[in-house]
Amino acid sequence: xxxxxxxxxxxxxxxxxxxxxxxxxxxxxxxxxxxxxxxxxxxxxxxxxxxxxxxxxxxxxxxxxxxxxxxxxxxxxxxxxxxxxxxxxxxxxxxxxxxxxxxxxxxxxxxxxxxxxxxxxxxxxxxxxxxxxxxxxxxxxxxxxxxxxxxxxxxxxxxxxxxxxxxxxxxxxxxxxxxxxxxxxxxxxxxxxxxxxxxxxxxxxxxxxxxxxx
Amino acid sequence: xxxxxxxxxxxxxxxxxxxxxxxxxxxxxxxxxxxxxxxxxxxxxxxxxxxxxxxxxxxxxxxxxxxxxxxxxxxxxxxxxxxxxxxxxxxxxxxxxxxxxxxxxxxxxxxxxxxxxxxxxxxxxxxxxxxxxxxxxxxxxxxxxxxxxxxxxxxxxxxxxxxxxxxxxxxxxxxxxxxxxxxxxxxxxxxxxxxxxxxxxxxxxxxxxxxxxxxxxxxxxxxxxxxxxxxxxxxxxxxxxxxxxxxxxxxxxxxxxxxxxxxxxxxxxxxxxxxxxxxxxxxxxxxxxxxxxxxxxxxxxxxxxxxxxxxxxxxxxxxxxxxxxxxxxxxxxxxxxxxxxxxxxxxxxxxxxxxxxxxxxxxxxxxx
Numbered sequence: 001x002x003x004x005x006x007x008x009x010x011x012x013x014x015x016x017x018x019x020x021x022x023x024x025x026x027x028x029x030x031x032x033x034x035x036x037x038x039x040x041x042x043x044x045x046x047x048x049x050x051x052x053x054x055x056x057x058x059x060x061x062x063x064x065x066x067x068x069x070x071x072x073x074x075x076x077x078x079x080x081x082x083x084x085x086x087x088x089x090x091x092x093x094x095x096x097x098x099x100x101x102x103x104x105x106x107x108x109x110x111x112x113x114x115x116x117x118x119x120x121x122x123x124x125x126x127x128x129x130x131x132x133x134x135x136x137x138x139x140x141x142x143x144x145x146x147x148x149x150x151x152x153x154x155x156x157x158x159x160x161x162x163x164x165x166x167x168x169x170x171x172x173x174x175x176x177x178x179x180x181x182x183x184x185x186x187x188x189x190x191x192x193x194x195x196x197x198x199x200x201x202x203x204x205x206x207x208x209x210x211x212x213x214x
Numbered sequence: 215x216x217x218x219x220x221x222x223x224x225x226x227x228x229x230x231x232x233x234x235x236x237x238x239x240x241x242x243x244x245x246x247x248x249x250x251x252x253x254x255x256x257x258x259x260x261x262x263x264x265x266x267x268x269x270x271x272x273x274x275x276x277x278x279x280x281x282x283x284x285x286x287x288x289x290x291x292x293x294x295x296x297x298x299x300x301x302x303x304x305x306x307x308x309x310x311x312x313x314x315x316x317x318x319x320x321x322x323x324x325x326x327x328x329x330x331x332x333x334x335x336x337x338x339x340x341x342x343x344x345x346x347x348x349x350x351x352x353x354x355x356x357x358x359x360x361x362x363x364x365x366x367x368x369x370x371x372x373x374x375x376x377x378x379x380x381x382x383x384x385x386x387x388x389x390x391x392x393x394x395x396x397x398x399x400x401x402x403x404x405x406x407x408x409x410x411x412x413x414x415x416x417x418x419x420x421x422x423x424x425x426x427x428x429x430x431x432x433x434x435x436x437x438x439x440x441x442x443x444x445x446x447x448x449x450x451x452x453x454x455x456x457x458x459x460x461x462x463x464x465x466x467x468x469x470x471x472x473x474x475x476x477x478x479x480x481x482x483x484x485x486x487x488x489x490x491x492x493x494x495x496x497x498x499x500x501x502x503x504x505x506x507x508x509x510x511x512x513x514x515x516x517x518x519x520x521x522x523x524x525x526x527x528x529x530x531x532x533x534x535x536x537x538x539x540x541x542x543x544x545x546x547x548x549x550x551x552x553x554x555x556x557x558x559x560x561x562x563x564x565x566x567x568x569x570x571x572x573x574x575x576x577x578x579x580x581x582x
Contacts, residue, residue, distance in 0.1 A: 113300030118290035
């Protein structure tokens with residue numbers, strides 16, 4: 001069975017590849033951005049260089065990164081690791097500032113109260129500041145998710161297969177079917193990521209939706 | 215007991231926030247640090263739990279130098295209440311109150327029971343525990359703040375402008391409850407306020423600080439009102455300190471019998487002011503015979519007067535006498551009418567009473 005000239009099995013496996021290549025870097029990037037954002041906020045002199053530096057990362061063209069990384073990492077050009085690393089860099093680029101902003105959105109009196117209760121700085125980060133930064137971080141994560149889903153497709157040009165492969169395929173065969181299918185699948189995936197992040201945010205922030213019953 | 219021993223705080227830019235501060239906050243009492251903004255009162259408070267490190271001198275709690283303890287450990291033993299309560303918005307009231315017990319690694323059940331107990335203590339029993347701070351009023355949040363500070367059973371509690379952000383009516387009530395709570399628990403409290411009235415109402419000891427973090431006077435409230443150490447303290451304490459000082463004086467005042475009337479009664483001829491009480495004998499208000507026709511109803515009542523408590527302060531008696539439309543100050547015992555006092559007689563008692571002779575515990579001129 002096939003859709004617009006593409007076997008269904010292939011659409012499915014390209015979609016899974018796409019999820020893997022766009023999604024995993026999102027998680028790793030978030031985990032890296034948290035300590036970086038925290039460092040930017042707690043060590044004042046680091047703020048400028050870190051925010052500017054990670055911001056610059058995002059301006060490196062993805063195609064250039066896919067081609068350069070094998071030389072830096074010593075990997076094969078076709079190795080998906082190149083794409084994972086590149087996407088992780090983009091995620092870190094977008095999220096470091098978001099995490100710093102999110103953590104600084106925690107009201108000062110709340111932070112002081114936490115310190116006065118006897119939280120060590122690290123415990124305070126985990127137990128008080130990060131949970132309160134979730135809404136801001138989640139907003140940044142949604143941008144990064146959409147950006148990742150979109151940028152990953154470029155990796156088709158260096159032969160790493162995912163939904164972008166449908167574009168090169170359609171281009172080579174001069175067929176519209178695979179291209180339209182690829183666009184629809186990418187958009188659907190971006191929406192799914194977005195809904196997933198919104199859902200997790202809602203679960204993590206029950207206090208935001210609790211009704212005013214007092 | 216908390217002891218400041220020559221404590222100085224100099225910030226990196228060279229400004230001196232607190233200058234050679236020495237005093238003793240007695241155990242089980244409320245000590246209030248008061249002064250204009252920039253006098254270093256909050257800095258002084260935060261040096262106690264080392265949120266700010268002193269540049270010189272030492273602070274001892276029950277004889278132990280706070281500098282010798284790890285800051286986080288030290289803080290778990292000290293309750294802390296701040297202006298906007300500083301509750302954790304992402305945690306329920308119960309979880310907020312359980313913070314310190316959890317940090318102290320109490321087992322879960324004990325921490326929970328203790329949290330519910332202190333919530334009950336501050337008047338937030340029942341289903342408040344499950345709510346989020348955003349679902350509470352400012353006054354309720356501040357109660358939770360107090361409960362959270364009490365949960366770890368601290369021997370010392372620090373309070374930074376705890377009642378300032380609350381509207382005046384609720385504030386009065388909270389202050390009164392707080393005083394009762396403190397009396398029952400006997401916690402050593404150091405409180406910061408910019409409000410001299412609050413300091414006088416709540417403090418057993420008051421430290422008046424002046425700009426630049428210097429101690430201007432350290433004494434009991436009545437002594438502060440009666441004997442300000444210098445012009446700065448005198449002007450800070452305010453103009454009507456003579457009247458406020460009456461809060462601390464009690465004396466026998468002649469109580470006159472008052473024959474009350476009730477709603478529904480009719481006033482006879484020749485009667486001017488009559489006091490109306492309810493069925494339990496609690497005063498409701500005054501009525502004037504010229505303004506009433508027919509049986510007394512609630513709309514006839516004049517509610518201007520304050521009530522004095524039998525055996526209470528002279529300020530209470532005088533205020534009741536001055537505020538009463540009839541010129542007869544209403545005195546109650548519990549809620550029930552005890553009689554009335556006359557302004558001239560209250561003044562006579564005040565005149566006859568000896569001037570306050572409390573001694574200044576420490577002032578710059580006469581170091582203890």
